[in-house]
Amino acid sequence: xxxxxxxxxxGYKNEAVIMPKRQTFNSAxxxxxxxxxxxxxxxxxxxxxxxxxxxxxxxxxxxxYIRSSVALNKGLMLANHVGIIDCDYYNNEKNDGHIMIPxxxxxxxxxxxxxxxxxxxGIFQKYLVVDCDSPIHQKRMGGFGSSGH
Numbered sequence: 277x278x279x280x281x282x283x284x285x286x287g288y289k290n291e292a293v294i295m296p297k298r299q300t301f302n303s304a305x306x307x308x309x310x311x312x313x314x315x316x317x318x319x320x321x322x323x324x325x326x327x328x329x330x331x332x333x334x335x336x337x338x339x340x341y342i343r344s345s346v347a348l349n350k351g352l353m354l355a356n357h358v359g360i361i362d363c364d365y366y367n368n369e370k371n372d373g374h375i376m377i378p379x380x381x382x383x384x385x386x387x388x389x390x391x392x393x394x395x396x397x398g399i400f401q402k403y404l405v406v407d408c409d410s411p412i413h414q415k416r417m418g419g420f421g422s423s424g425h
Contacts (some may be wrong), residue, residue: 318383
């Protein structure tokens with residue numbers, strides 16, 4: 277039985293996707309890389325494709341954070357500060373669960389992200405729900421940002 281991990285999304289099998297890895301035994305985060313070259317102008321936001329999807333248990337979430345070196349050395353941050361990948365995002369009908377990372381260039385320089393460059397880290401965590409929880413929707417119907425529709 278699979279508990280949690282990463283897979284390559286449909287259409288990216290031949291794109292040299294880098295599977296996330298922890299860098300040390302005590303690292304919490306799995307480094308996530310860009311699957312494409314991207315140019316970010318000052319004050320621009322772009323979704324950076326990773327070619328990845330994540331599976332996990334029903335009471336878990338994958339949180340996405342910018343790598344500190346990317347923030348400090350390149351002047352980049354996550355546009356939403358922390359990305360949340362829910363377990364039902366995996367294999368969704370719209371985009372197969374493709375993890376795309378919204379990056380904001382807060383510097384005054386053009387920044388280039390190279391294919392294969394580590395840009396973020398993902399941390400799997402358990403979460404809790406309240407008593408008498410009753411979600412609005414029973415099933416996710418779409419991809420990025422779909423749970424609000």
